[in-house]
Amino acid sequence: MTQPLIEIKSVCRNYMDNTQKEIYALENINLHINEGEFMSFVGPSGCGKTTLLRLIAGLDRPQSGTISQEGKILTDTHYSRGYVFQQPTLFPWLTIEENIALGLKARKLFDNSKKALIQYYIDMIGLTKFEKAFPHELSGGMAQRAAIVRALINDPKILLLDEPLAALDAFARIDLQKLLLFIWHKTKKTMVMVTHDIDEAIFLSQQIVVMSDRPGKIIEILDINLGKDRKRSDHKFIAIKDKIISKLKLSSHNRIEPEYVI
Numbered sequence: 001m002t003q004p005l006i007e008i009k010s011v012c013r014n015y016m017d018n019t020q021k022e023i024y025a026l027e028n029i030n031l032h033i034n035e036g037e038f039m040s041f042v043g044p045s046g047c048g049k050t051t052l053l054r055l056i057a058g059l060d061r062p063q064s065g066t067i068s069q070e071g072k073i074l075t076d077t078h079y080s081r082g083y084v085f086q087q088p089t090l091f092p093w094l095t096i097e098e099n100i101a102l103g104l105k106a107r108k109l110f111d112n113s114k115k116a117l118i119q120y121y122i123d124m125i126g127l128t129k130f131e132k133a134f135p136h137e138l139s140g141g142m143a144q145r146a147a148i149v150r151a152l153i154n155d156p157k158i159l160l161l162d163e164p165l166a167a168l169d170a171f172a173r174i175d176l177q178k179l180l181l182f183i184w185h186k187t188k189k190t191m192v193m194v195t196h197d198i199d200e201a202i203f204l205s206q207q208i209v210v211m212s213d214r215p216g217k218i219i220e221i222l223d224i225n226l227g228k229d230r231k232r233s234d235h236k237f238i239a240i241k242d243k244i245i246s247k248l249k250l251s252s253h254n255r256i257e258p259e260y261v262i
């Protein structure tokens with residue numbers, strides 16, 4: 001069997017709240033993420049999705065258990081694991097191309113070939129002529145496109161996306177879903193995304209990890225075998241959605257979070 005890109009073994013993560021009470025965020029998480037896969041995490045608010053993504057990024061450490069990349073236990077952040085936040089978090093005083101180039105410049109890898117690569121990506125995401133614009137001159141969707149490219153330009157092995165489209169209106173969101181899919185097909189990067197939008201998860205993913213209410217556990221990992229051209233009105237699409245909703249309802253003690261787009 002080939003080695004997974006990321007292997008999560010028996011991971012637990014607790015936090016102390018401000019009254020020193022222990023909060024069990026994640027309990028006994030076991031998961032393989034294979035190279036080139038598009039995986040999504042769905043689950044109730046507060047069930048540990050961001051915590052899990054941050055652990056994979058190396059932004060945080062588990063209390064127990066291990067997370068490995070290609071067999072090596074993670075101890076820190078690394079450019080090979082790119083992270084996209086819910087908000088674009090671009091530096092307001094830098095232009096779009098400067099924001100995108102930041103990671104390369106920090107690693108002293110910026111040269112003319114990278115300049116051409118940045119332009120290639122800028123054209124691909126439809127931001128041609130906005131290279132010299134500042135973040136405040138962009139719409140939310142345009143800024144998030146730039147943030148995705150800022151992570152991609154470092155040529156990561158895996159792109160971790162924490163509700164990257166949540167702040168967008170419905171039309172911009174559908175546009176960016178298509179763009180993410182296009183980027184995934186084009187670059188063959190491994191992508192792991194957190195979303196509250198079940199349709200979005202089914203539209204994009206090969207695997208969906210359904211998580212339970214806190215302490216977050218994996219209830220089920222669904223393989224989404226719907227092929228490339230997915231239609232939200234397709235009966236197979238709707239059947240998967242129903243299955244996920246019923247799993248979430250069961251795990252939430254018959255309560256479903258109102259923020260779920262269903």
Ligand SMILES: Nc1ncnc2c1ncn2[C@@H]1O[C@H](COP(=O)(O)OP(=O)(O)OP(=O)(O)O)[C@@H](O)[C@H]1O
Nearest residue numbers: 015016017023025044045046047048049050051052
């Ligand atoms: N740094 C921290 N300090 C204390 N508690 C934390 C910290 N980070 C997360 N938690 C707690 O861990 C639990 C899981 O948080 P997390 O942000 O991972 O949830 P989530 O599934 O991403 O939620 P949402 O869908 O609302 O974004 C929550 O109860 C949260 O309060």
Ligand SMILES: [Mg+2]
Nearest residue numbers: 049050051194
């Ligand atoms: Mg979160």
